[in-house]
Amino acid sequence: MTATAHEFPSNWGRWGDTDERGAVNLITDEARARGAAEARTGLTVSIARLTTPFPLTGGPMAPTTAATTAVQTAMLFTGVGAPAMAEVMVVTTHHPEVTHLDAMGHWVAGGKVYPGVDAADSSGPTGVRHGAADVYADGILTRGVLLDLAPDGRLAPGHPVTGADLDAAAERAGVEVLPGDALIVRGGWDRVVDGDQPLPGMTSDAVRWMHEHGISVYAGDIGDARPPLPGDVPGALHFLALGRLAIPLIDGADPGALAATCARLGRWTFQLVVAVPRIAGTTGLPVNPIAVF
16 A cells, blocks of 8 residues: 555646646536436435534624624614524635535645646635636536445444445446546545544545546545555545645535435436535635435
8 A cells, every 4th residue: 555645646737737627627528418317307415514503703702783784783683573684604614514625726735736836826815816616616517426335334443445445336336437427435434523533544546546537526424544544645635636636625525315315216326516606716615515316
C-alpha cells in the first residue's frame, strides 16, 4: 500500500491551464444521457445529512435591536401573529455535519491550486477568484453508482479501502463503472457520531481505481482515514482525488437511505443530480445530492 504523492497520476493541465471544473469535464453528453436514462419512475432519495442548526443568539448577552434590522426586530418581538418570520444563517461550509461540495479552490499543494494557479491568485480577502464552487452552479448531472462496501453492516474500524474492495462491491451489484460516472460509497460509518473510533478511509490505491475508471464526482461516508493509514499517503482522498485528480468531493454525505432503496429495488445505478447554490467566491458550498430512480 506504500505510496507517495509525487508518483501518483495527475490531471493538472489535462483540460487546460485555466480549467476550474476538473473531472466534471468527464461528464460528456453521452454520460449525461446515460444518467438521464436511469430516471424511470421519478423516485428520489437524498444523499445529504440531516443537519440540525444551533442558535447563535440567546442568553443575557444576545443582541437585540442594536444588532438587528427593523424587519428582524418586528419578526422577533411581535410574538404570535407576526406577519412573517426569517432567520440569519451562518454556515461553516466544510464542517463535517454539513454535506458540502469541495471545489478546486479548497485544496492547496505547494502554494498552488488546480491546475497550477498560485494560491495568491486563486483567492484573497474578497473570496475565491479561481476554482470556486459556483462554477458548478448549472448543476452536475450524470449517472451515479452506489458501491456498498458492507451490505450486511459496516466496515471494520480503520479498514483501508482499496481498489479490490471497490471491484468486489461492483461485482456484487452487477454494475460496470464507466467514465463520467459519479461514485457513491457506503461503508456504514458516521464520522460525526463515530469520531472517537479509528475510521475507515480511502487509500491511494482506491483513489487510483477512481482515476482508472474515470470517476467525475465522489460522495460517500468513507473519507480520509483517521488516524492516517500506515504507509499510505495521508489524506489520500483530499490530497490525491481532489488535489491531483481534480475530482470534486461531496463531503459529509449520508448514503444510508440510498443503500436501503437500492437494495429494495435491486438497482445500484441512478441519475445523480447535484444543484450547487449560485453563491460566488467560496471554496465549497452546501449541497443536497439527489438520486433519481
